[in-house]
Amino acid sequence: MVSHKMNNFGFKISQGRQIDYDSNDRRIANYIYEREPSFRLCIECGGCSATCTTGNHTKFSLRELHILIKRGENKSVRQDLKKCMLCGKCTMVCPRGVNTRNVVILAKQAFQKSDEYAI
Amino acid sequence: MKKHVVVIGGGVAGLEVAGQLSHSGIEVSLIEKESKTGGHLNNWYKLFPDRRKSSEVKEYLDRLSQNQGISLLTNTTIEGFHRNRNKFLITTNKGKELNADAVIVATGFDLFKSARKEEYGYGIYDNVITSADLEEKFRREEIVLVNGSVPETIGIIHCVGSRDEKVGNFYCSKLCCVTAVKQAIEIREQLPESKVFCFYMDMRMGGAFYEELYREAQEKWGVNFIRGKVSEASETIDDKLTIKVEDTLAGRPLKMKLDMLVLMAGMEMSDGGKKIAGIGGLRTGENRFFAATDNHTSSNKSNIEGVFYAGTCTAPMNITETISHARSAVLEVIDFLKDGKS
Numbered sequence: 489m490v491s492h493k494m495n496n497f498g499f500k501i502s503q504g505r506q507i508d509y510d511s512n513d514r515r516i517a518n519y520i521y522e523r524e525p526s527f528r529l530c531i532e533c534g535g536c537s538a539t540c541t542t543g544n545h546t547k548f549s550l551r552e553l554h555i556l557i558k559r560g561e562n563k564s565v566r567q568d569l570k571k572c573m574l575c576g577k578c579t580m581v582c583p584r585g586v587n588t589r590n591v592v593i594l595a596k597q598a599f600q601k602s603d604e605y606a607i
Numbered sequence: 608m609k610k611h612v613v614v615i616g617g618g619v620a621g622l623e624v625a626g627q628l629s630h631s632g633i634e635v636s637l638i639e640k641e642s643k644t645g646g647h648l649n650n651w652y653k654l655f656p657d658r659r660k661s662s663e664v665k666e667y668l669d670r671l672s673q674n675q676g677i678s679l680l681t682n683t684t685i686e687g688f689h690r691n692r693n694k695f696l697i698t699t700n701k702g703k704e705l706n707a708d709a710v711i712v713a714t715g716f717d718l719f720k721s722a723r724k725e726e727y728g729y730g731i732y733d734n735v736i737t738s739a740d741l742e743e744k745f746r747r748e749e750i751v752l753v754n755g756s757v758p759e760t761i762g763i764i765h766c767v768g769s770r771d772e773k774v775g776n777f778y779c780s781k782l783c784c785v786t787a788v789k790q791a792i793e794i795r796e797q798l799p800e801s802k803v804f805c806f807y808m809d810m811r812m813g814g815a816f817y818e819e820l821y822r823e824a825q826e827k828w829g830v831n832f833i834r835g836k837v838s839e840a841s842e843t844i845d846d847k848l849t850i851k852v853e854d855t856l857a858g859r860p861l862k863m864k865l866d867m868l869v870l871m872a873g874m875e876m877s878d879g880g881k882k883i884a885g886i887g888g889l890r891t892g893e894n895r896f897f898a899a900t901d902n903h904t905s906s907n908k909s910n911i912e913g914v915f916y917a918g919t920c921t922a923p924m925n926i927t928e929t930i931s932h933a934r935s936a937v938l939e940v941i942d943f944l945k946d947g948k949s
Contacts, residue, residue, distance in 0.1 A: 531770075533808040533836035534853025534860075543853075543860050552858050581726070581838045583808075585772035 512560030519598035520557065520591055527591050529584040530554050536578035536588050542571045550578050550588060557595060569595055609634045610944045613697050613707040615685060615883060618646025619668065619926055620918025621713035623933035626671030628711075631941060635677045636705050640684050640879055644672070646715055652745035654926065655782075655789040656816035664926060684879070688887040695913065709940050712889070712897065712909070713917040713933065714880035718872040719768025719776070726839040727764065727870055734758070734848060735840060735868045737767075738786055745793055750867075754846065758801060758866035761794055762850055763787045764837050765807040769873030778894045780873035780923045784811045787871050788824045795828040804831045804863070806852055814925060833861070840868055874923040889914065897921050907936040915939050 520527050536550040537543050543550065548571045556565050569592060578588040610633050614625045617639030625637045643649070645668070651661040680699065687698030688710075695707040721729040721737045728735045733753035736744075744750045752758055765787055769780040784807065791803045810832070812818040824830040835852040843849055847864045854861040876895040884891050890910040892898040897920050900908040907915045917936035918929040 531808060532855055534834075534855035535836040535838045537853035537855075537860050538835060538851045539838035540860065544851075544862075549853065549858055549860070551853060551855060581773075581836075583766070583771040583773060583836060 507559050507561060509559060513562060513604075514558070514560040515602065516562055516565070516595060516598045517557050517560060519601075520594045523594050524587055524590050526584070526586045527554070529586050531584055533583060535581040535583060539577045539581050541575050541577065542573055546571055548572070550592075554588070554591065557591075562599075565595065566599055569599070610708045611636070611706065612709045612711060612940060612944075613638065613695065613705050614711045614713055614917075616646070616713035616715055616879070616918075616920070617641075617644035617679070617681075618713065618715045618918070619648055619664070619929045620715065620920075620933040620936075621646075621711075622668040622672045623930050624711050624713055624917050624936055625677050626668070626674065627934060627937040628940065629672075629674040629676035631937070633676070633941075633944070636707070637672070637677055637679045638683045638685065638699065639679065639681045642681050644668075644679070644681070647718075648926075650739055650742055652742045653789070653793070655785045656814065656820045658789065658793075685883060685886070688883065690911065690913070693913070709913045709915065709943055711915045711917050711936055711940060712880070712883060712887075712920055713936075714877050714883060714920045716874040716919040716923065717877040719774070719780075719875050721767055721870045721872050723774055724767055724771075724870070727767065727837070727868070728840045728842070728848075729870055732840065732842045732848060732868075734846070734866060735870065737870045737872045738783070738790060739872065741790055741794075741869050745790075745797070748797065750794060750797055752846075752866060757798060760802045760804070760863075760865045761867045761869065762837075762848075762863070762865040763791060763803065763805045763869045763871060764850075765805065765871050766836065767870040767872050768875070770808065776873060776875065776894070778923075779811060781811060781813070782923055782925055783871035783873055784809075785814060785817045785820065787869075788812075788817075788821050788830070790869065791830040792820070792824050792828050795830065802831070803828075804833055804865070806833050806835055806837050806850075808834070808836050835861070874919065877920065880920045887911070887914065894922075905939075906932065907939045913943060915943075 534551045542548045572592045576589045614621050614637045625635045628635050645665050654661050684700045689696045697705040794803050812821050835855045837850050837852045840848050840850045848868050851862050890898045897916050899906045915936045917933040
């Protein structure tokens with residue numbers, strides 16, 4: 489008798505990489521916008537990430553973190569936030585005067601306050 | 608009786624204004640603080656986007672302004688500025704008093720003082736130079752490091768003193784991007800073995816033939832463009848420079864050793880302009896440049912009737928724009944002198 493056992497070809501369904509802007513939750517971003525309006529001023533120059541103590545040793549980009557918060561990609565942000573040591577060098581180099589350090593602090597606060605994301 | 612106009616500043620705008628006014632039969636006193644006219648134009652090697660020699664434009668301006676109707680006062684600054692009915696009384700540092708029917712301010716710009724961005728090490732590390740320093744090296748056809756050797760890797764940092772809140776300049780100087788592209792090409796031309804890297808936040812190629820020059824830099828000269836603002840430069844033990852930047856398109860921090868670093872200094876309101884704004888009561892904007900009464904329709908008019916602006920004392924401009932702006936100032940003055948109203 490022929491066996492109907494499925495052959496395993498090694499295929500699997502991968503998670504999409506697309507940002508689903510409409511269904512993403514941007515409450516974290518809005519929390520920061522309200523309390524640190526300079527958050528809106530980022531022009532993605534990457535000065536913060538260039539000088540970042542953490543980013544030079546682990547996979548962490550503060551610039552990317554800001555963008556992901558704004559897009560509502562909260563899950564990865566939640567993890568990444570823990571890496572920041574709040575040294576504040578990013579704030580010193582920012583040509584737009586974004587209080588980048590405070591953005592991280594507020595993001596942490598927002599996650600703590602949210603039922604969905606709190607630890 | 609002939610009308611008399613005082614033109615303050617003998618750079619591109621001042622020479623154009625003086626030349627055109629004198630051709631219209633108006634007497635001109637052209638005041639220049641340096642010993643010769645030409646301003647910044649004297650310092651440039653070739654001009655973007657077509658890389659013609661800057662001396663050709665200077666020759667044009669000299670021809671235009673060689674006119675008996677122009678009295679040139681060099682090494683002269685302005686110490687007094689008064690309005691008396693329809694006349695202006697201007698006092699120079701040499702005690703000379705000039706009576707003018709109208710005044711054109713053409714005090715131009717100063718380059719951003721790059722030492723203010725301490726993190727880039729200008730004035731601290733030997734091989735960190737400015738775009739103006741590089742022009743001088745081009746003119747001598749000698750791009751060498753302080754120890755006399757030829758640089759192999761050269762980094763160009765855009766937006767030094769522009770779009771930077773930390774130095775109080777929110778605005779874009781708009782010409783540094785294309786200057787960087789021009790200089791990158793010229794480095795490659797003079798040093799074919801070299802590698803050139805431009806570090807930019809945005810490439811602002813908004814001028815005729817700028818984008819084409821950018822493409823040529825990539826295609827023909829192999830200039831590398833990395834999107835990211837350099838956060839700091841430091842010197843290594845072997846006299847090289849290390850820079851830190853985020854390669855924002857790769858999303859990764861990047862560090863690189865370079866032999867030479869060129870800082871694209873932005874444009875600021877000149878010190879001379881600031882002084883005249885103070886003594887003349889002329890209004891300046893948030894960017895510290897002179898503020899015209901209407902940016903669209905009266906970009907030459909000041910808040911004082913009979914005082915007009917020409918060129919980069921109002922905003923960063925290239926030479927083409929400066930000459931056009933100077934000519935429109937001439938029209939405004941002629942109109943004003945005709946009916947006494949501005």
